Amino acid sequence: MNALKSREAILALAILALLAAIASRFPAFVAPANLVRVLNDTSPLILLAMGQMIVIMTKCIDLSIAANLALCGMIAALMNGAGVPLPLILVAVIAIGGALGAVNGLLVWKLGIPSIVVTLGTMTIFRGSIFLLTGGAWINAHQMSEGFKALPRAMLLGLPVMTWIMLALVAAIGLMMTRTPLGRAFLAVGGNPHAAVYAGISVGRTQFAAFVLAGALAGLVGYLWVARYAVAYVDIAGGFELDVVAACVIGGIAIAGGAGTVAGAVMGALFLGIVKNALPVVGISPFWQMAISGAAILAAIAFNASRRTPGRIILKPSEVTP
Amino acid sequence: MSILKTILTTAATASVLMAGAAQAEPMRIALVAKALGIGFFEAANKGAEEAAAELGDVEIIYTGPTDTTAEGQIEVLNALIAQRVDAIAVSANDTDALVPTLKRAMDRGITVISWDSGVAPEGRQMHLNPSSAPLIGNMIIKLAADQLPEGGDVAVLSATTTSTNQNTWIEEMNKVAGDYPNVNVVATVYGDDLADKSYREAQGLMQSHPDLKAIIAPTSVGIVAAAQAVTDAGKIGDVNVTGLGLPSEMAGHVKSGASESFAIWNPIDLGYSATMIAHHLASGEAEAEAGATIPIGRMGEVTLDENNEAAMADPFVYDASNIDEFSSVF
Numbered sequence: 001m002n003a004l005k006s007r008e009a010i011l012a013l014a015i016l017a018l019l020a021a022i023a024s025r026f027p028a029f030v031a032p033a034n035l036v037r038v039l040n041d042t043s044p045l046i047l048l049a050m051g052q053m054i055v056i057m058t059k060c061i062d063l064s065i066a067a068n069l070a071l072c073g074m075i076a077a078l079m080n081g082a083g084v085p086l087p088l089i090l091v092a093v094i095a096i097g098g099a100l101g102a103v104n105g106l107l108v109w110k111l112g113i114p115s116i117v118v119t120l121g122t123m124t125i126f127r128g129s130i131f132l133l134t135g136g137a138w139i140n141a142h143q144m145s146e147g148f149k150a151l152p153r154a155m156l157l158g159l160p161v162m163t164w165i166m167l168a169l170v171a172a173i174g175l176m177m178t179r180t181p182l183g184r185a186f187l188a189v190g191g192n193p194h195a196a197v198y199a200g201i202s203v204g205r206t207q208f209a210a211f212v213l214a215g216a217l218a219g220l221v222g223y224l225w226v227a228r229y230a231v232a233y234v235d236i237a238g239g240f241e242l243d244v245v246a247a248c249v250i251g252g253i254a255i256a257g258g259a260g261t262v263a264g265a266v267m268g269a270l271f272l273g274i275v276k277n278a279l280p281v282v283g284i285s286p287f288w289q290m291a292i293s294g295a296a297i298l299a300a301i302a303f304n305a306s307r308r309t310p311g312r313i314i315l316k317p318s319e320v321t322p
Numbered sequence: 323m324s325i326l327k328t329i330l331t332t333a334a335t336a337s338v339l340m341a342g343a344a345q346a347e348p349m350r351i352a353l354v355a356k357a358l359g360i361g362f363f364e365a366a367n368k369g370a371e372e373a374a375a376e377l378g379d380v381e382i383i384y385t386g387p388t389d390t391t392a393e394g395q396i397e398v399l400n401a402l403i404a405q406r407v408d409a410i411a412v413s414a415n416d417t418d419a420l421v422p423t424l425k426r427a428m429d430r431g432i433t434v435i436s437w438d439s440g441v442a443p444e445g446r447q448m449h450l451n452p453s454s455a456p457l458i459g460n461m462i463i464k465l466a467a468d469q470l471p472e473g474g475d476v477a478v479l480s481a482t483t484t485s486t487n488q489n490t491w492i493e494e495m496n497k498v499a500g501d502y503p504n505v506n507v508v509a510t511v512y513g514d515d516l517a518d519k520s521y522r523e524a525q526g527l528m529q530s531h532p533d534l535k536a537i538i539a540p541t542s543v544g545i546v547a548a549a550q551a552v553t554d555a556g557k558i559g560d561v562n563v564t565g566l567g568l569p570s571e572m573a574g575h576v577k578s579g580a581s582e583s584f585a586i587w588n589p590i591d592l593g594y595s596a597t598m599i600a601h602h603l604a605s606g607e608a609e610a611e612a613g614a615t616i617p618i619g620r621m622g623e624v625t626l627d628e629n630n631e632a633a634m635a636d637p638f639v640y641d642a643s644n645i646d647e648f649s650s651v652f
Contacts, residue, residue: 028529041522140650141550142574153554229517229572230550236517276519280511280526 007252012268015274022278025107029278036159042273043166044069044221044228046266048240049247050173051214053265056248057190058207059257060115064104065218066240067126072097072222074130077139077232080148089148090223097219098212100126105211109204115211123241130234141230152228162224169217174262186210190257246297247272271296348381349426351600352402353593354395354412355386356439361570362652363413366438366593370411373597376619380601383407392416399423402432409433410599421445433604437596438587440631446602447610448626450596452587454633458540458566459494461637463502463584465564469582473504474535477527479548479565481515481541491540493567509532513544520547528555539565545584549575569640570612573649576642588638589652594633595621 023030048065055062072093079089100122107118141149152162159167177183188196196203201264226232251268253260275296284292333393355363367384374380383402387394392415395515402410403426410427414420414436424445434441437450453461466476478495480488492510499507508531512521520543528534528551537552539545545567553575554563563581574580598618602608608616610630617623624632640648 026530035530037525138571140546140571140574142577225518229521229547230574231517231546235515238516240518277522277526280523282532283530 001141008261008263008267011250011252011264011271015267015271018274018278020269022274022282025282026278029052029281030310036163038274038277039270040160040163042270043162045240045243045247045273046269047167047169047217047221047224048214049251049265049269050170051217052244052248053251053253053262054173054177054186054210055115055207055214055262056245056253056255057186057194057257057260058203059190059211060108060207060210061119061245061255062101062211062214063116063119063241064100064123064126065214065244066237067118067123067189068097068100068215068218069222069225069240070234070236070238071100071126071130072219073226074133074139074222074232074234074292076148076223077226078133079146080144081139084118086147086151090220093219093223094216095219097222098216101211101213101215101218102208104215105208108211109208115207128236134234135167136234139226139232144227144230149227149230151225162228165220165224170262170266177262182206182209187258190254190259192258196199243272244269250297323502331340340404340636348379349409349604350381350383350405351409351411351597351604352383352385352406352407353597354402355384356413356415357390357394358386358388360464360652361650362589363593365589365648365651366413366596369593369595370592370597372590372593373601373619377386377598377601380597382597384422387415392419395420398425399427400571403427403430406430407432407435409435409604411435411437411600412441412446413594415439418445431588433600435596435600435603435610437592443629446630448599448630448632450592450599450614450624451631451633452592453635453637455490456494456497457490457633457636459496460501460586461639462491462538462540462565463495463499463505463507465512465583465585465639466538466562467502467505469562469564470505473506475506475508475531475533476536476538477508477531477534478510479520479523479527479539479541479544480510480512481544483512485515486523488540495538513539513541513547515541515543517543517547520544521551524548524551525555528552528557528561532612534561536562536564539563539567541565541651542567542571545581546571547577549578549580552580554576566637568652569645569648570652573645576645583639583641585637585639587634591621591638594619595624599624599632 019030052062052065075096076089076093079092084254104118104122107113108115154161156164185201185206188201189203193203225237247269248265249255250262250271253265275293326441353367366400370382374382385398387398395415410432421442421444424441434446435448436446440449472497478492480492499615509527511523511527513523524537524547527537537548539548545563545565549563552558552563558579564584566586568586572581572584595618599616603610603617612626612628614626615623621635624634
C-alpha cells in the first residue's frame with residue numbers, strides 16, 4: 001500500500017514539475033483562471049478515465065469508449081433538435097451509454113470473448129450507427145438550443161458546471177471503489193479471478209458491471225462534449241480512446257488488472273490534459289508535438305513499470321521478519 | 323497518348339456532326355451528381371438551369387445514383403448513353419471506375435466533361451475544378467485582410483501537418499502574403515481536423531498572441547471549432563474567424579459575429595459553368611485541348627492546363643448577407 005501511495009505522490013510531483021517547466025516558458029499558463037480552464041478542458045478525459053480504470057481493473061479494456069461517447073453525443077444533439085427537454089436528454093444519454101456498455105459487458109460475460117476484440121468490434125459498430133442515424137450530416141451550433149449548449153459552460157461558485165460534474169463523479173467513484181462491495185469486487189476480480197470466485201464474486205457479472213459503468217460515463221461525457229464544442233458529427237472524439245487508456249496507464253492502473261486508484265487515474269488524465277493544453281502555448285513546433293506527447297507517455301509508463309512491486313503473494317507463511 | 327488523341331478527334335468530329343442535327347431540337351446536357359438529394363448538387367442543378375435559360379436551346383437532364391457509388395453512377399451513365407444525350411457533365415464518385423463507360427460515351431460522339439470531382443484524363447475531355455490552389459491561398463488571406471483595414475496579427479489553424487490540400491493552400495497563401503503588408507501571419511498550428519484539438523489550438527493562439535486579430539482556418543472542422551473557441555473566450559469582435567467552411571455548418575457563427583465571412587465554392591456557379599462548357603464543347607464552338615480558352619457566360623472564361631483541367635473562379639465569399647440563402651443548400 002505504501003508503494004502505491006508513493007507512486008501517486010511521485011506522479012503529483014511530476015505534474016508540479018511539468019507545470020513549473022511550462023511556467024518558465026509561458027508564465028500565464030499557471031494563472032489560477034487558466035488552471036481552472038485546463039481542469040475544465042480535462043474533465044471529459046478524467047471522467048472517461050474513471051470508466052476505463054474500472055474496466056482495466058477487471059482485466060478488460062474498453063476501446064469503444066470514445067465511439068460510445070460520439071454516438072451518445074449525436075443522440076443528445078438529435079434529441080435536442082427534436083425538442084426533448086434537457087433533463088430527459090441527460091437521463092437518456094446515460095441510459096443509452098450504459099446500454100451500449102452492457103452490450104460489451106454481455107459479450108465478454110456470456111460469450112467469453114476477449115474484451116479487446118469485443119470493443120474493437122463495437123467501436124466500429126457505434127461509429128457506423130452515427131452515420132446511419134445522420135447520413136453523415138453534421139449538427140451545428142445554430143441547430144442546438146441555447147440551454148443545451150449552456151449547461152457545461154455555466155459557472156457555479158467559480159467553476160464551470162462540467163468541472164463540478166467531474167468532481168462529484170470522481171468523489172462518488174472514489175467512495176464506491178473503497179467503501180462498497182462492488183468497488184472491492186472490481187479489484188478482486190482483476191487481482192485474482194480464482195480467489196474472487198472462491199470469495200463468492202462472479203467474475204463475469206463484475207466485468208459486466210464495469211462495462212455498464214464505463215458506458216454510462218461515456219454517455220454523459222457524450223452530451224458534455226457535444227454541448228461544449230457545439231458540434232456533432234461522425235468523427236468526434238476520434239482516437240480519444242487511446243488518450244483514455246494512456247491516462248489510466250500513466251496513472252498507474254495496472255494493465256493486467258487488479259491494481260490502481262482513483263487518484264492515480266485522475267492524475268494520469270491531468271498530466272495528459274496539461275501536456276495537451278500546454279503544447280499549443282509554449283511555442284513548440286507542431287511537428288514535434290506528437291513526438292513529445294508520446295515520449296511523455298512512454299517515460300511515465302517506463303517509470304511506473306520500474307516501480308511496480310513484483311507479483312503479490314497472498315499467503316506467505318514462511319516469511320520471517322528480521 | 324495516341325489513343326487519347328483519336329478519341330478526342332472522334333469526339334470533336336462527332337460533336338461537330340451532332341451540332342448540325344442539334345439545330346432542330348434542343349441540345350440535351352446531362353448533369354450527373356454524385357448522388358441525388360444532396361443540397362450541393364441540387365444547387366448545381368439550379369445553376370445549370372440558369373445557364374440553359376441563358377443559352378436558349380438547351381435541355382438539362384439532372385440525374386445521379388441514389389447513393390454515392392461508382393456502380394450506381396455507371397448505371398445512370400449507361401442510361402444516358404442509350405438516350406443519346408449530347409453532353410455529359412459528371413461529378414465522379416470514383417476517378418477510374420467511370421473511365422470505360424465514359425470512353426464508350428465519347429466513342430458515340432457524346433461530349434464528356436467532369437466537374438467538382440474529376441475523372442482520370444482518358445475518361446473525359448476536360449475537368450472543371452471549382453477553384454485552384456493559388457486562388458484559394460489568396461482568398462483566405464484576403465478574407466482576413468478585408469476585415470483588418472489597420473492590419474494586425476493573424477494565425478493559421480490547419481488540419482494535420484500532412485494534409486496535402488491545406489499545406490498547398492497555406493503555401494500559396496504565404497506566397498502572396500506580401501500583397502497584404504499590414505497583415506502579419508504570426509503562427510501556423512494544426513488541429514488535426516479534430517474538434518477538441520482544434521478548439522484547444524485556437525485557445526492557445528489567443529493566449530500566446532494576445533493581439534491576434536484573425537484566425538484563418540482552411541478546414542471545415544477547424545473553422546467551426548475556432549469560432550466556438552472565440553465565442554467561449556468572449557472575444558467576438560476582437561478575433562475574426564475565417565477560412566474555408568460550409569454555410570450550413572457556419573451559419574450560427576456568422577450570425578453571432580464570431581466569423582465575419584468565409585469562403586467555399588459556390589455550387590450554383592459550378593453547375594452554371596459546367597453547363598456552359600459542355601454546351602460550347604458539344605456545339606463545336608470550343609475545343610478541349612491544352613491552352614484552349616472556353617467562355618463561361620457571366621463567370622468569364624476558363625483556360626485549360628496541360629491536363630485539360632481548368633479552375634472556375636475564386637472561392638465564393640459567404641457572409642451575413644447571403645448565409646441564410648445557402649445554409650439550407652449545403
